[in-house]
Structure formats: C-alpha cells, structure tokens
Amino acid sequence: MTSEQSPTVPPGRYGDSPTTPATARRGPGRGAKVAIGVALAAAVGATAWFSFARTAADPVTAEMVGFEVVDAEHLDVTFQVHMPPGTTAVCTVDALSTSYAQVGTLEVPVGPVQDRTSAYTVTVGTSEEATAADVTACAPTGG
Template sequence: MTAPDRRHEQRYGGPLVGRRTSRVLIALAAAVFLGIVGYVGVQAASTPVRHEVLAYQHLADDVIAVDFQVTMDPGTEAVCRVQALNKGRAQVGFLETTIPAQESRRSTHHVEISTQGEAVSAEIIDCSPR
C-alpha cells in the first residue's frame, strides 16, 4: 500500500467486502442475470401461438372489424379472444373465434365484433392452442 492509501484507510476504514468476496458476488450476480435472461428467452421462443393486430376499422357505431395475424405451427388449431374498447378502455364488445389448422405458420384473419357502445379500438386478449 502507498502512503495515501494508508491514510485513506485510517481515516475512512477498510473496504466492507474483501476483494475475493466482491469478485464472487459479481460472478454470482452475473450468473443469476444470465439465467433469468435465458429463461425469459426460452419462454418467449416456446410460445405456441402468437398474435398481432394488423388493423381495425369502424363499420358502424355498434360494429368494429379487426384484421389480425396468427403465428403457430402448421396443423395447429387455436382459439383467439378479441375485445373492442371504448374511450375509457372499457370493454364494449367481445368475440371468441376459432382459427382452423393452417398449412403455413402465419395466417391473417378478419372478424367483426358487435358492440354495446361506440368502440375506439380493438385488441386480442390472447390466443391459445385448442
């Protein structure tokens, strides 16, 4: 140790955690972080059915049309739940639709939802394999 280091140590005290302990803690934190990132990545990649709203269109005050894309393994059948929302984000319409088995991974679908009030947007709640 040099003289200024000793003076600092005498004035402020030594390190709370030793050098070896700090390295072990950093390595442990990095391993936990990488484990969490790996777990989240595997979960995202193994989602059997993915969905995305492409567009929605107001057909009337009480009807909204939704175009959406579903990505799933060929030959899989799915059920999608779609909702229409008003200005306050309250649900004013709901539809559960069956997506038949497709030959390709991606397919586009169109549904029309009857609403109990004016809808300003629509979203897919979820899609799950049947």
C-alpha cells in the same frame, strides 16, 4: 554531440523498437483461440435453446393489423396469428371504448393452417361505439 551521432531515446518511450523480438508481438496463443471458439459456440447454443424454449412455451401468438368502425354496434378487426402449421387455437378479440372499457368481445377459432402466419378479419358486435381493438389472448386448443 556531433552531427554524426543520433540522440538516444529512452527505452519504451515511443513503442517497440525494431529490435524487439517477433515473439513479443504475436496475437493470442492456441489456447486462447480455443477458449474464444468454445465461448462463441456456447453463446450460439444458448441462443438457440432460448429461442426453442420460448416457442415451446408460447406456440401461438397474435398481433393486431388494424380495425375499422363499421357503425355504433360493429367493429371489423384484422389480426395475424403465428403458430406451427397444423395447430388450432382460439383467439379473444376485444372492442374498446374511448376509456378503454370493453364494449365487445369475440372468441375466434383459428387454424389449422399450412403456413406459420395467417390473417383473419372478424366483425365484433359492440354495446356502444368502439374506438380501439385488441387481440387479448390466443391459446392452442389441442385439436
């Protein structure tokens, strides 16, 4: 081998050579792009349907914001209710002891309201000092 000759490299050893046809390096074809688009559209549709079905099945939800022990026989509870505007519901608020036994309960009528989320603060009477609170249920009343 003289200094004017270049060494021969085995084909494919270092990737495609500059002489590889351009058609061999193209991305996915039109059919693959259409299939990907259809799959993405189906995924978006399924997500939207699931979200709608969940809202229809459980139109009223609540979450605790906080509570304050007023005295041994009273507990102030603040919670938020999420429901479609115009809906009415009844929420059950429980006061709990250190052993999580129910020491007070109150059914609270909520709504109708104009906004999807509304906040409420109620006082729950207790049979002994409460150390926790929970909104155990909220259900639409149909009115």
